Amino acid sequence: MDKNRFFFQHYGLTERNLEQYLASALSAGGEYADLYFEYLSSTSLSVDESIVKSASQGISAGCGVRVVAGERTGYAYTDDLSPERILQAARTAALIASGPAKSPTVGFQEKAARSLYPVTLPSVDADINAKVELVMRADRAARAYDPRIKEVRTSYADELRNILVVGSDGTFAEDSQPLARLNVSCIAKTEGNSARGSAGGGGRVALDFFFGEKTPDYFAKEAARQAVLQLDAREAPAGEMEVVLGPGWPGVLLHEAIGHGLEADFNRKQTSAFAGLIGKRVASEKCTVIDNGTMPWRRGSLNVDDEGQPTQETVLIEKGILKGYLSDKLSARLMAMADTGNGRRESYEHIPMPRMTNTYMLAGQDDPQDIIRSVKRGVYAVNFGGGQVDITNGKFVFSASEAYMIEDGQVTAPIKGATLIGNGPDVLTRVSMVGNDLKLDEGVGTCGKDGQAVPVGVGIPTIKVDRLTVGGTAKKETGSFMQ
Amino acid sequence: MSPVELETRSSKLETNHKELAQDIVRRAMNSGATAAECVIREGDEFSTLVRLGQVETLKESGSKAIGVRVFNGKRAASTYSSDFSREGLDRMLKSALELSRITSEDPYAGIPEPEQLGSISGDLDLYYADVYSLPGEERISYARRTEKAALDYDPRIKNSEGGSFDAATGHKVLANSHGFVGEYRRSYCSVAAVPIAQNESGAMQRDYWYSVARSLSRLESPEHVGKTAAQRTLRRLGARKVKTAHVPVVLDPLVARSMLEHIFEGVNGDSVYRGASFLAGKLGAKIAAERVNVIDDGTMIGGFGTSPFDGEGIPTRRTVVIENGVLKSYLLNSYTARKLGLQTTANASRGLAGTPSISPGNYFLQPGSKTPQAIISEIKQGLYVTEFLGHGVNLVTGDYSRGASGLWISGGELSYPVEEITVAGNLKDIFFNISEIANDLEFRGSVACPTIRIDGLTVGGE
Incomplete structure (x- = not known):
């Protein structure tokens, strides 16, 4: 696994910091404490009436501190990754326990991890114009399927979630988790009758997935097929x-x-x-x-x-x-x-x-x-x-x-x-x-x-x-x- | 694509959120946007869960986030961030300006007109600092008392998913390039219990009850909430299936709310202009029984759906949605109003990113005069629904089919619990078939509905 040490690089975190936060979390006792750092970036695009009406991007980052004492869990989080705020969260979470301080295991151990989604370029970082092409293609394909398809909405959303989990038992795990999804929904209309259909798909994949394996046309045709089919549906038993x-x-x-x-x-x-x-x-x-x-x-x-x-x-x-x-x-x-x-x-x-x-x-x-x-x-x-x-x-x-x-x-x-x-x-x-x-x-x-x-x-x-x-x-x- | 040049930074970083929002709007405009809007949301939350008398979780935290929407002529884009550092804010603004080059021209896009903007005046009674006034031990005690009242109520209450006490406050700031700037704070607290009852055969049932209020002083007592939760759970024990039947169906207020929500989705301007609603094109037409009057009112003092202005900075208002069964108004934001050639009803709801959606203010069905007991007493055989399961509602066609459980009505009385059944029909008929509306309207959230009776539904069972 690529040791990118995302939070060490971007937030200047050190193992010494992590040990200090965990020690603070266990300052009132408890069996276990962990820290979950998350940095999530996301993109979304949507097409309605055949135009790209909305595009958005965002970033959300934070750290959650958990302290477990018996069946009790104390939890606090911060969206500010400065040492002062993480320590404050750790002290808040520590309030669940009431006993002498415990010491976390010294030294972290990173387990050999799998690489189930080895994308070279995460889709959040890919060219936005290619994503625009995806949603526009899906719109055209759905409309071309049948003249009765009157309304089409298509959307694309992706994210990249970087996480770091460290625990007082020596747990140390990093991961970079991509996720992408394309969706098509349409309405078929005839005189006095209408029906809807929707389809979509994706996974922890790079953008090229939608240009090769599962194209916008594939999902668009499926959504349109369902809508047209439903026009003739009779009452269910x-x-x-x-x-x-x-x-x-x-x-x-x-x-x-x-x-x-x-x-x-x-x-x-x-x-x-x-x-x-x-x-x-x-x-x-x-x-x-x-x-x-x-x-x-x-x-x-x-x-x-x-x-x-x-x-x-x-x-x-x-x-x-x-x-x-x-x-x-x-x-x-x-x-x-x-x-x-x-x-x-x-x-x-x-x-x-x-x-x-x-x-x-x-x-x-x-x-x-x-x-x-x-x-x-x-x-x-x-x-x-x-x-x-x-x-x-x-x-x-x-x-x-x-x-x-x-x-x-x-x-x-x-x-x-x-x-x-x-x-x-x-x-x-x-x-x-x-x-x-x-x-x-x-x-x-x-x-x-x-x-x-x-x-x-x-x-x-x-x-x-x-x-x-x-x-x-x-x-x-x-x-x-x-x- | 050439990179966006941001206007040089102001010398100091604003820490006051109102000024920060205005500063972001000003910088967007000075960097080439033709209109801009900034929202800042900040909140604190506290929650505690006690299970079988022991504290199970304690959670306490605060967070904040900022979002900006910019217009490049008729093209719009939005970005958000939880990073309030200078670099974080710069990146957010720059991305928004760049994104606004790749979206399409939409002739209806834009922020509201300057004369539409404003805020209703006066104290709306939305914020009470007392939701946080309890010391830690007292908060836990609220949760513990709620659960204890449920556990002590009856020996058949043998387990529990816990009693809880939650409190939260939120602060919202909105500014736009027409000079609007507004802010408001809201508070919230609640207690709840989720007991589990078990009978001799070992079969378990779970239900819940809760109380929610803007001020701690208005919360129902933990004992009352716990006891009600226990009663609601016990009455489900021994539930059986029924034969498929066509009988009158009575919805308790908690589940009746869902019917009102389907009307909301049907009059939501976003579905209406797309023709994706079974109520599209029905303005002025009769869509429900004569007795049906539905109101949306974002101005009710102290309401759970009250705010001084909507997600676009327009003063909230009272809108009659259905009057004597006739559809009088859709619920709109400024975009859908422009699309439909109507006036906004100030129902814009602004998240951090994306275009504003539409959400209700305080939205309710006007109560009738009969008690729920009187309505039930008139039914020989029927179903009293206390829970719906699943999402089997098609708003395009109105087709409706959901899982349900509740109590069988026999000879005008609630007789025995039933479960694993379905309730099906079509929303176009269902609203005409609301044959009774009870007098028990009570707000436990922004949407409220009294007990109602609906005829003509298919109850599916064995």
Whole structure:
């Protein structure tokens, strides 16, 4: 890894300073203290009505100081990286503990880190005119797709986050994390009817990704296709039925139904519907679910997490059996389990907690066509908006934005967006078929927890869930209480 | 592209934020901008979370940031920074001026006209230093008392995500090249509890309650908040699914707010001029039941959505959005007003970067006269919703489908808890089908709605 020592160079930090800050953080005791330095630069551009209406750039920098004493966490941060202000933050965070001063480990140890996103020129530093070309090209491509496409908005955003994490246990980790994303949303209109479509993608990639692998035209056509398709969508059914999920982004099911419930903090506090289920069956034998922060170039990947721990591949469910939780340093220590490198935070203003990275289900044996053919009457959902979960009772939802009816083994008419609702701990026990077509999403996911947003990835092969409640409006075949 | 030459620095670095904002605007203009606007935001926050009686987190900090928006004729660009050093500010200004060369000419771009600018006068009752007056131990005690009241309420409350006390103050400064400069401070404090209840079968339910106020003296007691949180959680225990049905749906005030937010998104000028709203082109048309009156008022004394001027420096005002079911006004900033050939409603909201967006002031549905109990008592079979899950709302088409939980209404009474169900319909019909509005309007934030009854929705279940 390139030892660029960003904060040493730009802010004149020294190891001596860092030791002093940590000593101050532990001046009233506590088991552990760490410092998280962050320097974030970002760019965004947007096109509306075929003109570049807005362009912005920004810089935000700061340092967060954390002191952990038992289950207690003291936290303070500063956006001024002068020694006086960092020491002041350290003394504030220290107030959580009340005991004799502790000494941090002398000497830092930098662990060998991966290089999952070795960009030569971070996109934030790339020519702004090339970014303008991206958003303008996307606009033209969406409009050219079909004359019914009337409104198009395209946007591009990138950032480069330089971080340094040092801990009183000798942790020393630096990383430089690029992130870029292109988005297209459009509205198709006909006489008396309109519909929307959106698509986007990116990752921890350089700008050339959008000129080679995934072009603006690719995302634009996808957004336009969805909008035009939705013009003819009919009402979605309501009630329990067979649901087939297409590959890729529908993996958001795993994120909501399983992932959050397996974050270690909820299980340590026994507030998750999954608490105490390690070693128990929570899914059908065909399901193996992984969280993996080590996938090159991906949006959810990190060389080290926001506590300086290298990320890893963690098996959450193996052939239906719950294997493990996603943990950060605090939960790992309190639960006497391994730190899985899932301690993440939105920024220096936030306390880290266990979060997902890239969460997906391994491919199975079934041919996706056979899966669809096996359904008498059900829903085939291929694209989703967001989702949400109540980790305590396990209920989760996710909203289909592109879905079709399956009738007698055939995919038939497109249906309007509908929310799917289920129960996390048992939805995967009803997975009866798993396709051989695992696909990861395009790189658009952002996960929110306790008000903190972090980029994540999801993936899934085509799967069949034998029973899931679909929240449509179609009146046919439903019981009814009438007044 | 030739680099931008910045005007030579002023000799001293302004530490007064009002003067600093004006200085940035002046330097932008002297460096070639045709119009400029600067915003400075500064804030402090304190939060404490107590879980099972023990302090779990204590957080205390302050931060500030500055943003500038410059115009190069009809081209706009913006930059921001958390670095207030001379070098940081220079870099921010220079980047903005350079960026304004690559954006497109937009005939509608610009800051408001000079005669539109100003600030409403008088004490708006937005700032109380008392939110920080409590000593550290007292703050922790607020959080602890809130959680304890929930835990002590009933033996089935077996766990908790904690009790919390939060306080924050914010200071906002805005200056532009028409000579506008304004500032205001706002304070905020809150207590909350998130208890977890468990029944004999081991199934858990979680809910919450909170109180928020601009002054510590107006906060509801921790005991009241904790007890309410416990009651809300306990009533969810033993929840079951229901059969798919078409029944009247009653929304409690907390979830009814979301319906009002969908109207807000529908009248948001940004969606309207793009035709991306199911309410676009409906000005003057009937869009809701006769009884529906929706107001946005950024001037209410002490309100959570009150400010003396909006994000562009225009005095806030009161706007009737829907009167007797008829759409009377969209909610606009100056850009969307120019696009639509209308007057701004002073709903501009200025972040640090980008063009101003649109946000509500104090935005509410006018209450009716019946009590919530009276409304429920008229329903033989129905659903009382206490929580929505997910985001299944399409504002282009009005299609609506969300996850829900709540209580089943049977024989005019709340009878048993239900969950894992969906509620679906179309917003175009939903607002016409608001058949009752209760009298329980209460502001717990800038958007407020009384209990409402909606007919014609599909409740999806087994």
